[in-house]
Amino acid sequence: MAKDRKIDLVILGLLSHEDLTGYDIKKRLDGAIGFFWKGSFGNIYPALSSMEEEGLISKKKNSKTGGRERIPYHITSKGTKALRTWLEETQVSNELKYETLLKLYFGGAADRSITIRNIEIFEEDVKKSLAVLNMYKENLEKVLDEEDHVFYYLTVTFGIDTYEAYLKWCTKAKKLLKN
Amino acid sequence: MAKDRKIDLVILGLLSHEDLTGYDIKKRLDGAIGFFWKGSFGNIYPALSSMEEEGLISKKKNSKTGGRERIPYHITSKGTKALRTWLEETQVSNELKYETLLKLYFGGAADRSITIRNIEIFEEDVKKSLAVLNMYKENLEKVLDEEDHVFYYLTVTFGIDTYEAYLKWCTKAKKLLKN
DNA sequence: ATCAGCATGTAAGGCGTTACATGATTCA
DNA sequence: TGAATCATGTAACGCCTTACATGCTGAT
DSSP: OOTTOTHHHHHHHHHTTSOBOHHHHHHHHHTGGGGTOOOOHHHHHHHHHHHHHTTSEEEOOOBOSSSSOBOOEEEOHHHHHHHHHHHHOOOOOEEEEEHHHHHHHTGGGSOHHHHHHHHHHHHHHHHHHHHHHHHHHHHHHTTTTSTTHHHHHHHHHHHHHHHHHHHHHHHHHHHHHHO | OOTTOTHHHHHHHHHTTSOBOHHHHHHHHHTGGGGTOOOOHHHHHHHHHHHHHTTSEEEOOOBOSSSSOBOOEEEOHHHHHHHHHHHHOOOOOEEEEEHHHHHHHTGGGSOHHHHHHHHHHHHHHHHHHHHHHHHHHHHHHTTTTSTTHHHHHHHHHHHHHHHHHHHHHHHHHHHHHTO
């Protein structure tokens, strides 16, 4: 498997539950997963091609349900093994490029009101995200005992807990900057 | 300025306080800034070259204090303006690729003990980072009234607050997974 | 008729990581 | 003598974003 292309693992993880097309995968990445991992068509389709060549996934028959042709992919036993190997690896890389914090750190180069406004913009974004996450949480609580929903639930509560910490920090930060 | 090369802003931000060499910049990125932004030599040196060509920064006389030649850079008025323009922009992109959450989300594909162990690994990392951040915080509290230290202080408390939220979540998550 | 949504894919170009090349000085 | 630290830079390679190309179906 491509060493530095982590999208492969996202695809394997999703396919471990059900067969999906590239378009379906993109939709998943635009949903709950999008809070911690992003993907694009130009990212997904080439990954699907090379993963099929490697035998990690396989094409299923083209089906036509409305719209255009659909090409659902299925995970192979080799793919399942690769997914499990990755899960068992102890090394992880959590890369983050937090432009909000960068602007905060260099806030001294502009008027203090700019930084306060930037914090307020961040605060609004976080509030919107929290609303979405809380909706996810409510839906998941109804089905917590089913399949792998505990794992989805935990990623959602992770988001909620950290976003709530962000909001508390925003309040404190604004207070400190306004003296 | 290169449209998608955010390292430029990090460099401008750092140079807005003092003249620095590429090597110095790397050291800053390995310190407190590293918690929300990473950089490498192969990233920094080419950026310095192209930013000098654009007139955002300028080379200062080579000085030799031990070791090899040093090439400190100085921010120009054009550079200062670019930095301020960026700070005043309302759009920000906070990109994160959280492999820990990805593994959690797809935890159902392996034994539950694997996910618990992965959470514990994450927990240890967070604890170590918290110790470093708390040290930064203590040092900054002594000089909070000076220059731009409020901004550094706020990025540090942001880290501490979110990392503490992570730890609380870890405890809850482990409890839930162990039933 | 036309727009939105479904659906697959390619191409260009930029950005970044990693490894490599080079070399001086200081300290054990 | 050898390792560590200081210091600058290049090259290969891969990955991703963005934009583009194409085209069907169903609803308004």
